[in-house]
Amino acid sequence: MSIAMSKEARARRRAERIRDKHANDLPRSMQPNAVVKVITVVILVAALIYFLFPIYWAIIASTKSPAQMSASNGLWFAVPLNELPDAIAENYATLLGWTRGQFWRWVLNSLVYSVVSAGIGTIVSVMAGYATAKFPFRGRGVAMGIIMACMLMPSALLTIPQYSIFNALHLTNTMLSIIIPCSVSPFGFFLGRVYAQTSVPDELLEAARIDGAGEARIFFTIVLRILAPAMVTIFLFLFVATWNNFMLPLMMISSDELKPVTLGLFGLVSLATFNDRGALMMGAILGVLPVIVLFLGLQRYWQAGLAAGSVKG
Template sequence: MRASTGVRILTIAILVLAFIYFVFPIYWMIVTATKTPGQIVSSNGLWFAVPFSDLPEMIARNYEKLIGLTRGYFWRWVGNSILYSTVAATIGTIVSVMAGYATSKFEFHGKNFTIGVVMAALLMPAALMTIPQYAIFQSVGLDNTMWSMIIPACVSPFGFFLGRVYSDNSVPKELLEAARIDGASEARIFFTIVLRVLAPAMVTIFLFMFVATWNNFLLPLMMISSDSLKPVTLGLYGMISYALFNENGVLMMAAFFGIIPVMILFLSLQRFWQAGLAAGSVKE
C-alpha cells in the first residue's frame, strides 16, 4: 500500500516543523554564544552580530569570560557530570534489569507487595525524597562527596518498571528452561543469556537514567558544596547567581558545551535506543 500524495506531503511538512522545533533552540544558542551583552539586545537575534571573519575573536572573548567567571572549574564540572551520570546510569541499569527480571520470571513471597511498593514510588516526586536523602547521607558523613550524587541516582522506579516490562516480553521462558536443563546456574543464565537478549532495552534504560542524572539540579544543590565536586548544572547556577552577571552570551556558550556530551551519547547509541524502544512491543 502506498500513501496518497496528500498524506505524504502532510507527513513531510510535520517532520520539517518538528525538525525546526527541536533544532532551532540549538541554532539560537550557537548564535547567541558569539555575542556580547550589548550585541544581544541591539542585533538581529537570529543571526550573528559580526562578520564571519570576526567570529573567532568573539568566540575566544566569550570563552575567556566563561573560564574566568567559573574560576577555571567549567570543564571540571562537565567532567563531574559525565562521571556521575555514567556511573549512576551503568549501575542503575544493571540493578533495574536484575530487579525487573527477578520479579518477572521468579515467584517468591511478597512479590506483588514489592512490585506495588516500587510502582507506587513512581507517583512520588523526586524532589520529595531529596531532603530525607540529604539527612541520611549527612548522618553517615557522605554528604559533599561523589557518592552522594551517584548512590541516589542508581535507584530508579522507572528503570525497574522498564526492566520488568522488557523481561516479561523479550525473554522467552523456553530459553530459560533450556538453559536450566543444560545445567546452567541462574547467575550464568542472567549474565550470559538474559543480558544479551535485553541489550537494546538496557541502552534505553541507560539513556533515561543518564539524562535524569545529568539534568538533576535539586539533589546536587542539597548535597554538594565544594566547587570541585559540582556538576555542570549546579556550577552554572552559581555562575549566574552573581549580582552583576549579564553575560548571557557566555551563558549560552556554557549551555551549549554542557549538552554536547549528551548529544554525542544519543547519536552514538541511536540505533540501539530505537531497538530498545520497540523491544517487547510485540509478544510472540
C-alpha cells in the first residue's frame, strides 16, 4: 500500500513539474523556429561583444606603459600576470602624479554635481509632471508645448546664454553653476508626466481627497510612493547626463579644485608633454566606476521604472 502511494506521489510531482515548466509556453503558432532562435542569440552575442570590448581594451591598456602601448599586443597584457599588481600600481602612481593628487577630488566633484543635480531634478520633474498630468489649468497646453520644444534644442546651444547669466550673477567657477542648469531637464519632466499620467489612478486621488487629505499630503505620502520606481529611472538619466556633461563645466569652471573628472582628464590630454595613455585609461576606468556601481545597485528599481509608464492603472 505504501509503495503504491509513493509511486502515486512521485507521478503527481512529476506531472506538476511538467505543468509548471510549460505553464508559460507560447502557442505553437507563436513559437519561434530554431533558425530564428539561433539568429537572435548570434545578434545578442555580437551586441554584447560590441559593448564590452571597449571596456576590455581599456582595462588591458590601463596596465601598460607608453612604450608597451605601441610595442605589445593590444588585446592582452604586456607583462606576466604575476607582475600585473606592480604595473597597475605604477600607472596609478603616474596618474596621481599627472593630476597633482587631485584625481579623487575630481571624482568627488562629479559625484556631488551628479547626485545633487539628479536629486533636485528628479523631484522637480515628478512634481511638474504630476501637476500637468492631474491638474487642469489655463495655459497647460502652451506650457507643455514650450517644454517639449526645449527637448529639441541642443544643450550646447544654451551654454553661452547660461554663462552670460551666471557671470552676471557672479556664480561662475562655483558648484552652483553646474548644479542649477543640470537640475532643469525637459526630458525628466516628460518622463515624470508620462509616469504620473499612466501610473497614478484618478480614483485613488479622489478617495484621498474625500478622506480629507490635502494636495501636499497626497503627493508626498501617496504619489511619491507610487512613482518611486519611475523616480529611479529619472534619477539615473539625470545622473548620467550630468556626469557626462562636458561643455558646461568647460565654460563655467576654471579652478582645478572644482573640475569634474571628465574635465580633469581632458586637461591631461591637452598637455603637450602628456603621452602616458595607460595612466589615462586607468583614470577613465576609475572615473566611471561610480556610475557602474549606481546602475548595478539600482538595476531592479530601474527595470521596474522603465515598465511603469507602459501599463495604465
